[in-house]
Structure formats: C-alpha cells, structure tokens
Amino acid sequence: DTEVTQTPKHLVMGMTNKKSLKCEQHMGHRAMYWYKQKAKKPPELMFVYSYEKLSINESVPSRFSPECPNSSLLNLHLHALQPEDSALYLCASSPRQGDLIEQYFGPGTRLTVT
Amino acid sequence: QKEVEQNSGPLSVPEGAIASLNCTYSDRVSQSFFWYRQYSGKSPELIMSIYSNGDKEDGRFTAQLNKASQYVSLLIRDSQPSDSATYLCAVTDGGSQGNLIFGKGTKLSVKP
Numbered sequence: 001d002t003e004v005t006q007t008p009k010h011l012v013m014g015m016t017n018k019k020s021l022k023c024e025q026h027m028g029h030r031a032m033y034w035y036k037q038k039a040k041k042p043p044e045l046m047f048v049y050s051y052e053k054l055s056i057n058e059s060v061p062s063r064f065s066p067e068c069p070n071s072s073l074l075n076l077h078l079h080a081l082q083p084e085d086s087a088l089y090l091c092a093s094s095p096r097q098g099d100l101i102e103q104y105f106g107p108g109t110r111l112t113v114t
Numbered sequence: 115q116k117e118v119e120q121n122s123g124p125l126s127v128p129e130g131a132i133a134s135l136n137c138t139y140s141d142r143v144s145q146s147f148f149w150y151r152q153y154s155g156k157s158p159e160l161i162m163s164i165y166s167n168g169d170k171e172d173g174r175f176t177a178q179l180n181k182a183s184q185y186v187s188l189l190i191r192d193s194q195p196s197d198s199a200t201y202l203c204a205v206t207d208g209g210s211q212g213n214l215i216f217g218k219g220t221k222l223s224v225k226p
Binding site: 055 | 145146148150156157158159160163165202206210211212213214216217218219
C-alpha cells in the first residue's frame with residue numbers, strides 16, 4: 001500500500017483567511033514533503049520533514065507554515081495568501097529522507113486564492 | 115544550476131506502438147532516477163525508479179539509464195490511449211538529502 005491521503009481536495013480562500021491543508025500516511029514513512037505545482041509546471045519542493053523535524057525549507061514565505069504533529073500526519077497552515085499562491089499543493093512521503101528512496105505523492109489539494 | 119531536460123512534446127504515437135521518452139540531467143553525481151506519470155488535473159504517480167546503469171523492466175514499461183551520457187529514458191510498449199498523460203522525469207540532486215529535481219515533463223498522446 002502506497003497511499004498518501006490529502007484533505008481537502010479543493011479549497012477556495014480569501015486573502016485574509018486562515019486555512020490548513022492536511023496530509024496523512026500510514027506506511028510507516030519517516031519523511032514527508034510539501035510541494036507546490038502550478039499549471040503546466042513541474043512540482044516545486046517547499047518543505048521536508050524527517051523524523052517529525054523540519055529538515056528543509058526552500059525559502060518559502062512565512063504565510064505558509066508547516067507542522068508535523070506525528071510521524072503519520074503533516075499539515076500546512078495558510079494565512080494571508082496571495083492570488084499567485086493558487087496552485088495544486090502536493091504532499092509526498094518516503095521511507096526516509098535520502099538518495100535511492102522513492103517518494104509517493106498524495107492526490108493533492110487544489111487551492112484557489114481569491 | 116542543476117537541470118533536468120525533457121522534450122515537452124506533445125509526443126503522439128498510435129495505439130500499440132512503442133513510445134520513447136527521453137531525459138537528460140546535468141549533475142554527474144545524481145544517483146536516483148524516477149519516472150512519474152501525471153494525468154491532467156491529477157497528482158504524479160511513480161511508475162519506475164532506476165539506480166544502476168542498464169535496463170529495468172516492469173510490465174510494459176522499461177527504464178534505461180546511462181550515467182556516462184547522463185541520460186535516462188522510458189519506453190512504453192504496446193501503448194494504450196490510457197497511457198496518454200504527462201511523464202515527469204525526476205533526478206536526485208546528488209546531495210545526501212535526496213531532493214528531487216523534476217523535468218518539465220513530456221506530454222504523450224496515444225491515438226486509437
């Protein structure tokens with residue numbers, strides 16, 4: 001089973017709203033990732049958690065705030081977003097962080113900022 | 115700047131033919147190579163990983179890796195209309211953290 005789940009599937013929010021995206025996996029993976037994907041572009045890495053600790057922050061604006069409450073769960077808190085933040089937000093997981101390791105993506109949350 | 119290059123396509127093949135997708139990468143120390151399939155509006159799905167030079171086969175899919183030429187390819191035999199999608203080549207950046215660098219993807223269209 002290589003299932004990563006994400007909720008919600010779609011989200012529309014105003015620029016003053018606060019919302020959260022949720023990602024869950026029950027494969028025992030110890031690395032979890034947030035990616036952002038704009039239309040007709042490849043995924044761009046935002047954050048990596050390894051063993052529930054933030055390992056990588058790819059210079060993401062502070063209006064995006066990740067959280068890893070436990071080894072199965074990853075959240076992305078959103079606040080004061082801009083219309084250009086509208087995109088498909090993808091969560092991925094892998095057994096651990098590192099080379100020679102496969103990453104599996106969830107279905108994504110399509111975010112529209114109005 | 116580490117780069118992964120793919121032809122954007124679209125690559126159009128008739129049903130039953132072999133589709134050949136190509137990818138080159140710039141970082142000689144990259145160790146891991148992946149092909150993801152992405153249907154329109156959906157998330158990337160891992161279909162092949164390859165770590166050593168040579169061929170790796172899985173069903174109708176064959177991945178080929180040539181590290182000396184910094185080249186990785188995906189062959190899809192007996193192509194089906196359901197194979198129509200964008201295929202993303204991803205390569206690790208050579209660091210210990212194994213971050214993926216994605217190509218821009220090749221759009222494949224299989225005509226019935």
